[in-house]
Amino acid sequence: MQLSFTKMQGAGNDFVVIDATRQPFELGPAQLRRLGDRRFGVGCDQVLVVEASTEPGIDFRYRIFNGADGAEVEHCGNGARCFVRFVRDKGLTEKDVVRVRTVNAVLTLALAADGRVRVDMGPPVFEAARVPYVPPALPGDEPLLNDVAVLSMGNPHAVLRVVDVDTAPVETLGPRIQALPAFPQGVNVGFVQVLDRGHARIRVYERGAGETLACGTGTCAAVVAGIRAGWFDAAVEVQARGGLLRIEWDGQGSVFMTGPAETVFDGVIQL
Numbered sequence: 416m417q418l419s420f421t422k423m424q425g426a427g428n429d430f431v432v433i434d435a436t437r438q439p440f441e442l443g444p445a446q447l448r449r450l451g452d453r454r455f456g457v458g459c460d461q462v463l464v465v466e467a468s469t470e471p472g473i474d475f476r477y478r479i480f481n482g483a484d485g486a487e488v489e490h491c492g493n494g495a496r497c498f499v500r501f502v503r504d505k506g507l508t509e510k511d512v513v514r515v516r517t518v519n520a521v522l523t524l525a526l527a528a529d530g531r532v533r534v535d536m537g538p539p540v541f542e543a544a545r546v547p548y549v550p551p552a553l554p555g556d557e558p559l560l561n562d563v564a565v566l567s568m569g570n571p572h573a574v575l576r577v578v579d580v581d582t583a584p585v586e587t588l589g590p591r592i593q594a595l596p597a598f599p600q601g602v603n604v605g606f607v608q609v610l611d612r613g614h615a616r617i618r619v620y621e622r623g624a625g626e627t628l629a630c631g632t633g634t635c636a637a638v639v640a641g642i643r644a645g646w647f648d649a650a651v652e653v654q655a656r657g658g659l660l661r662i663e664w665d666g667q668g669s670v671f672m673t674g675p676a677e678t679v680f681d682g683v684i685q686l
């Protein structure tokens with residue numbers, strides 16, 4: 416089958432975006448992995464699917480699949496910014512602010528005049544069962560989890576503070592933490608370097624993708640963990656390897672993320 420797609424990126428986190436508003440989305444895991452494959456397919460961190468909505472007050476449905484394993488996941492923050500850029504540029508809406516439903520949340524996405532996009536990422540969740548996270552029976556039972564903050568941004572995150580992200584053991588510690596029984600549905604592992612109360616650097620070893628150049632939900636999770644720990648004020652500029660994200664959280668409501676969203680090319684693939 417021939418599949419039309421648009422390649423997009425948000426702070427270097429890259430996506431294959433599929434317009435499924437006019438025909439049902441029917442790709443299986445093997446086809447999704449092919450889309451994500453950087454040798455045998457298009458190559459992307461995640462596949463984003465735009466579906467029509469019949470729900471009052473909801474403009475679109477937003478589905479996310481990790482490129483490496485084809486698994487459907489709950490949220491993708493950088494993808495959300497590309498989503499609104501896509502639906503606007505493809506004429507699927509005239510709105511600059513759209514509301515979209517994911518598998519477990521409703522997000523508000525707003526195109527700004529400077530081309531950046533501001534996303535209401537919803538509130539963080541700390542209740543272990545909703546992450547999901549199974550804490551060790553006793554603190555210290557699992558040394559890898561000492562000093563790790565665990566929370567959900569709709570998807571699961573583990574956050575560690577490091578002195579320097581460039582020397583952090585991302586490629587080794589990331590997968591080791593992901594493999595722990597404490598995370599029954601896996602986890603995205605963030606490594607955050609605090610520069611000052613309004614600035615940070617980050618690297619994220621993502622579930623189902625490995626290290627990406629940026630992770631929107633992971634950056635939100637790191638800032639939330641840092642605000643709770645007293646490291647940050649309510650607004651933080653975070654430098655990822657692929658670009659700069661601005662995260663705001665008042666300590667109780669939604670987390671807001673502002674950053675870039677760009678189209679790279681349109682294409683057709685034979686699946």
Ligand SMILES: N[C@H](CCC[C@H](N)C(=O)O)C(=O)O
Pocket residue numbers: 428460461481488489490491492493494570571603621622623624627629630631632633
């Ligand atoms: N790998 C993530 C999904 C993509 C998240 C990331 N690309 C973002 O921008 O939030 C997960 O399995 O939960």
